[in-house]
Amino acid sequence: MWLLVSISTAGLFIAVCAQLQPIVNKPLIPIGGIFTVTCDANRFPPDSIPSHWNVITELILERIAGGGQREPIAVYRPFPIPGFSNVSKFIPTGRNWIVEASGGIASVDPPTNNKATIKIEWVVKDAQCSDAGIYSCCATYLQPEGGTEKFTKSQDVNASTEAPVLTLDPHNGKAPDVSTNTKGEIVKLKCTFEGPGGLVLSWLTGPSGGSKFVPYPTKEDIQSVTPRPTEQPVGCGEYESTLTFKVPAVDTVYMCVVKDGQEEASRKNFKILVKPETRNTGTALDQRLCGNLFLMEVLLWSTILKCHLV
Numbered sequence: 001m002w003l004l005v006s007i008s009t010a011g012l013f014i015a016v017c018a019q020l021q022p023i024v025n026k027p028l029i030p031i032g033g034i035f036t037v038t039c040d041a042n043r044f045p046p047d048s049i050p051s052h053w054n055v056i057t058e059l060i061l062e063r064i065a066g067g068g069q070r071e072p073i074a075v076y077r078p079f080p081i082p083g084f085s086n087v088s089k090f091i092p093t094g095r096n097w098i099v100e101a102s103g104g105i106a107s108v109d110p111p112t113n114n115k116a117t118i119k120i121e122w123v124v125k126d127a128q129c130s131d132a133g134i135y136s137c138c139a140t141y142l143q144p145e146g147g148t149e150k151f152t153k154s155q156d157v158n159a160s161t162e163a164p165v166l167t168l169d170p171h172n173g174k175a176p177d178v179s180t181n182t183k184g185e186i187v188k189l190k191c192t193f194e195g196p197g198g199l200v201l202s203w204l205t206g207p208s209g210g211s212k213f214v215p216y217p218t219k220e221d222i223q224s225v226t227p228r229p230t231e232q233p234v235g236c237g238e239y240e241s242t243l244t245f246k247v248p249a250v251d252t253v254y255m256c257v258v259k260d261g262q263e264e265a266s267r268k269n270f271k272i273l274v275k276p277e278t279r280n281t282g283t284a285l286d287q288r289l290c291g292n293l294f295l296m297e298v299l300l301w302s303t304i305l306k307c308h309l310v
Contacts, residue, residue, distance in 0.1 A: 039137035040119040054113035055142040064134040080105030096126040122279035130235025132159040161195035162264040180273040208251035225282040
């Protein structure tokens with residue numbers, strides 16, 4: 001992740017890029033789980049800010065949603081203004097969030113160092129698909145020479161995707177991901193999962209025991225349902241795709257793959273074993289040959305008896 005530092009001085013904007021500490025503790029948000037976002041001076045690389053800039057007058061933590069809309073999470077001004085709270089928290093109703101702002105209390109006149117202690121920490125204990133997006137930490141520094149300048153650190157995070165569930169109809173066998181079916185039998189393999197919007201589902205196939213899988217060749221065999229929004233977690237969609245086909249002559253593996261753009265998010269395999277063909281213990285030809293041999297044996301003994309009688 002890269003830092004974009006914007007400095008505004010008399011209409012002049014300067015962009016500085018450098019590697020830095022992340023503000024979100026994990027790049028992939030676990031649905032229903034916990035993640036933490038931290039906004040403090042340690043997020044910015046030391047060489048991007050003059051060492052004698054020691055006073056931060058404001059910290060802003062916000063989320064940048066689709067379309068560039070900014071959603072504030074917390075605004076912290078350590079120097080109290082009469083009649084106003086020095087921290088504003090924006091916690092939606094019903095969400096299990098903990099937002100804490102601390103440190104940074106210092107003197108402005110004369111200015112004293114507060115950048116080592118000022119911090120906003122946001123803990124989300126009920127992660128939802130809608131929490132995916134870009135998070136921004138913005139610090140406003142007081143320049144000893146006069147005026148202020150802002151430094152911003154942003155990080156893009158995605159919501160995690162549940163592993164697909166594969167079901168086969170008809171399914172013959174006790175294992176959930178293995179079935180034994182008859183060659184030529186028509187089966188339906190269904191792949192379902194939940195995840196954020198914009199995911200793409202595809203089918204791959206290959207021989208059992210092999211390592212090379214290719215896209216399923218017949219698109220007409222695939223029926224996919226447009227993701228339906230779920231009630232919980234908010235922002236997730238229910239995905240479903242059905243593959244209908246005839247069981248081939250050899251054991252085959254089918255794979256449901258979920259991608260987020262070009263990145264693979266999850267996959268699930270299903271193996272179909274082909275039931276051996278039934279073989280008769282004796283054919284009609286075998287039975288006719290046995291009958292002829294018995295008849296020849298009877299005739300032979302009859303001839304021998306006649307010879308003795310004569």
